[in-house]
Every structure is written in C-alpha cells, then in structure tokens.
Amino acid sequence: MLSRNEILEKLKEILxxxxxxKEGELDNVNESTRLVEDLGLMSISLLFMVVSIEEKFxxxxxxxxxxxxxxxxxxxxxxxxxxx
Amino acid sequence: MSWWxxxxxxxxxxxxxFILSHYYVTYLIFTKFFKRQKNEKILRLAYHxxxxxxxxxxxxxxxxxxxxxxxxxxxxxxxxxxxxxxxxKNSSDRIIILFHGFQADNYMNFGVQALYFLKHNYNVLIIDxxxxxxSEGKYITYGYYEHHDVLxxxxxxxxxxxxxxxxxxxxxxxxxxxxxxSEKIKENKVKHLIIEDAYTxxxxxxxxxxxxxxxxxxxxxxELGFYIKHLSKTNWNDIDTAKSLANNKIHxxxxxxxxxxxxxxxxxxxxxxxxxxxxxxxxxxxxxxxWATLYGKESYLNELNKYLGENN
Numbered sequence: 153m154l155s156r157n158e159i160l161e162k163l164k165e166i167l168x169x170x171x172x173x174k175e176g177e178l179d180n181v182n183e184s185t186r187l188v189e190d191l192g193l194m195s196i197s198l199l200f201m202v203v204s205i206e207e208k209f210x211x212x213x214x215x216x217x218x219x220x221x222x223x224x225x226x227x228x229x230x231x232x233x234x235x236x
Numbered sequence: 237m238s239w240w241x242x243x244x245x246x247x248x249x250x251x252x253x254f255i256l257s258h259y260y261v262t263y264l265i266f267t268k269f270f271k272r273q274k275n276e277k278i279l280r281l282a283y284h285x286x287x288x289x290x291x292x293x294x295x296x297x298x299x300x301x302x303x304x305x306x307x308x309x310x311x312x313x314x315x316x317x318x319x320x321x322x323x324x325k326n327s328s329d330r331i332i333i334l335f336h337g338f339q340a341d342n343y344m345n346f347g348v349q350a351l352y353f354l355k356h357n358y359n360v361l362i363i364d365x366x367x368x369x370x371s372e373g374k375y376i377t378y379g380y381y382e383h384h385d386v387l388x389x390x391x392x393x394x395x396x397x398x399x400x401x402x403x404x405x406x407x408x409x410x411x412x413x414x415x416x417x418s419e420k421i422k423e424n425k426v427k428h429l430i431i432e433d434a435y436t437x438x439x440x441x442x443x444x445x446x447x448x449x450x451x452x453x454x455x456x457x458x459e460l461g462f463y464i465k466h467l468s469k470t471n472w473n474d475i476d477t478a479k480s481l482a483n484n485k486i487h488x489x490x491x492x493x494x495x496x497x498x499x500x501x502x503x504x505x506x507x508x509x510x511x512x513x514x515x516x517x518x519x520x521x522x523x524x525x526x527w528a529t530l531y532g533k534e535s536y537l538n539e540l541n542k543y544l545g546e547n548n
Contacts, residue, residue: 170302194370195322195342195364195369195370196301196302196306196322196343197302199278199298199343199344199347200298202278202279203279203295203298203299207295214279215277215279216277216278216279217275217276217277217278218275218276218277218278218369219274219275220278
C-alpha cells in the first residue's frame with residue numbers, strides 16, 4: 153500500500169506530464185492545493201488527470217464527480233480508498 | 237367538540253399532508269432532472285457499462301486531444317448567461333460545433349469525435365451546455381433554452397476569421413436543441429446538421445422512460461409541469477421538433493444507436509420523417525444511447541465524414 157506522500161509524488165508526475173512547462177511551479181503542490189483555482193485544471197485537463205490516475209495507480213475510479221476532486225487531498229483520499 | 241368535527245379535521249389534515257408531500261416529492265424529481273447538479277460527474281465510464289476496448293479508445297482519444305492546443309471561449313447567451321467552450325483551431329475554413337447531452341460531460345460525449353474531426357482538418361468547438369460545468373444557468377430545459385444557445389454559438393463561429401462552413405453535431409439533448417434551432421438558422425455558412433439519438437418531444441420522452449422503468453409518471457406529470465412552468469419557465473410542449481424540422485432547409489444526418497433504450501426508435505423515425513431538408517441516416521449496430529462513436533468507431537466517423545463531403 154502506497155503512503156500518502158508516495159501518492160502525492162505520483163500525482164505530481166501526472167501533473168508534470170500534463171503540462172511540462174509548469175514543472176517548477178508543481179514542486180510546491182501539497183495536499184491543500186486546489187485543482188481548479190490553483191492549478192487551473194478544468195474540463196479536459198481534469199478528465200485527463202482522472203484518466204491518468206486510473207492508469208498510473210491501476211485503479212478504476214468509476215463515477216467521479218467534480219466535488220470528489222476539489223483539492224489534491226481529495227484526490228489522494230479517493231485514490232487511497234480505491235487502493236484498499 | 238363533536239366527533240364528526242374531529243374526523244373532519246383529521247381527514248383534512250391527512251389530505252393536506254398528502255398534497256404537500258406529493259408536491260415535495262415532485263420537487264425532488266424536478267431538482268434531479270431539471271436543475272444544475274451540485275456535484276457534476278467528470279467520469280461516468282462505470283455508469284455506461286462500456287467494455288474495456290471502448291473505454292481505452294475513449295481514454296486514448298482524450299489523452300491525445302489534451303495534447304492539442306486549445307483555448308477557452310466565453311460568449312453571452314440571449315438571456316445574459318455566460319456560455320463556455322473550448323476551441324481547437326487549425327488552418328481550415330470549416331468548423332464543427334459539438335453539443336453534448338443531458339447531464340453529460342462534453343469530452344465524454346465527444347472526445348473521440350473531436351479528435352477525429354481535428355485530424356480531418358476541421359476547427360473544433362466543444363461546448364458546455366447551459367447549467368453544465370463552466371457554463372452559467374440554473375435550469376436544464378431539454379432543448380428549449382439550449383436551442384437559443386445553438387444560435388448564439390453559430391453567431392460566434394461565423395464571426396471567426398476565414399470560416400466558410402459551419403457544421404453542428406448534437407447528441408441526445410444536444411441533437412434535440414439543434415433540431416429545434418434548425419428552422420431559425422439564418423446563417424448560410426451552416427451547411428450540415430448531425431443529430432444523434434435525439435428525442436422529439438419532452439413529454440413523450442418522460443412518458444417513455446417512465447414506462448420502461450415502471451414509474452407511474454402520470455401521478456407526477458401535472459405537478460412537474462407546474463415546476464417546469466414556474467421555475468424553469470418552459471412548458472412540456474415547448475420542446476417539440478416536428479414543426480422546426482418541417483421548416484429546416486439545411487442538410488441533416490440522423491444517427492441512430494441501434495440499442496438505444498432511452499430514446500425510442502419512434503423518435504428517430506419522427507425526426508427523420510418530419511425533416512423537410514435533404515437528409516441521410518446512419519444506423520450504428522449494437523450501440524447504446526449516445527455511444528454511436530464508441531460502437532461504430534472509425535467506420536462510423538468515416539461514413540459521417542463522407543456524407544459531409546458529398547453534400548457540399
């Protein structure tokens with residue numbers, strides 16, 4: 153089972169893959185970072201992130217709603233739940 | 237107090253309680269089906285029971301589409317709502333505008349098609365319907381207000397430099413919105429309409445779904461009509477494509493997902509038969525509602541593209 157820190161690092165890898173030009177900024181990403189307001193993820197970016205999480209963590213998230221992914225913490229919680 | 241007065245008060249009390257709870261339950265139904273959802277879905281793969289191959293196909297298209305540069309477009313609707321979409325530009329003089337279905341995600345409905353048309357030299361504009369995701373609006377009106385939005389998006393697309401040809405593609409509610417808008421389209425750059433799994437009439441659709449789900453729609457219909465009229469400011473019969481398609485003059489392709497269990501085949505036949513313009517139809521075997529592309533894949537999209545090319 154991955155620790156929360158390990159999940160966070162893998163999430164950062166996904167975010168860098170989505171937009172390599174933001175690699176420097178993404179060093180500061182922590183659990184309180186907001187996906188839409190702070191990282192500007194919306195529409196296809198958010199969907200892309202969800203799809204990448206499924207692939208990277210080898211999980212099936214199934215139905216995912218906007219409120220499930222407000223902050224990085226929410227994403228980690230959701231992934232942790234799927235990994236159990 | 238005499239006994240009959242007590243009986244009367246109890247009787248009236250129960251009656252009032254029954255009426256109030258009936259209106260309350262109907263209001264809950266109204267909020268579920270006619271109001272913007274507080275927690276909108278991003279991903280609904282599990283819900284739609286797609287198989288692994290279809291899921292991979294969709295995910296890979298989304299992944300590839302994400303790598304194409306695009307920018308967010310905002311326009312104002314005729315009733316002053318901000319409507320939002322994503323524009324994928326290339327150097328072509330034609331643009332396809334994609335209108336998704338009820339409570340759907342634009343990229344879940346159109347991720348594959350958007351990528352296909354971008355690769356086949358179309359500019360692609362993929363929009364969030366009103367009361368969905370980034371677009372403003374409190375109520376979903378199954379095509380009534382949305383068909384005015386279709387006209388607003390046409391106005392935006394026609395203002396883009398070098399655009400000579402506009403194509404509209406809608407799935408389910410998006411298709412019905414295009415059908416309703418068809419008689420009002422004055423812009424002669426609009427050359428083709430693609431209408432996939434669209435219903436003709438909201439009341440008939442609700443009746444149909446309720447029958448297949450064994451829900452007694454009749455006992456809620458009048459009160460639901462009350463909320464539709466007073467809150468979302470439409471009526472059951474505002475959404476009816478028969479008249480608009482009878483006055484349509486734009487080439488239209490009707491797409492039918494063979495195993496659509498939500499929009500009955502009779503809606504497809506009525507839409508097709510009522511359409512006065514030049515028309516074509518495509519059947520996609522085995523496809524479920526709104527998934528013609530994930531079942532028909534490249535061969536379906538090639539057929540669609542062929543019709544677009546032949547009818548210029």
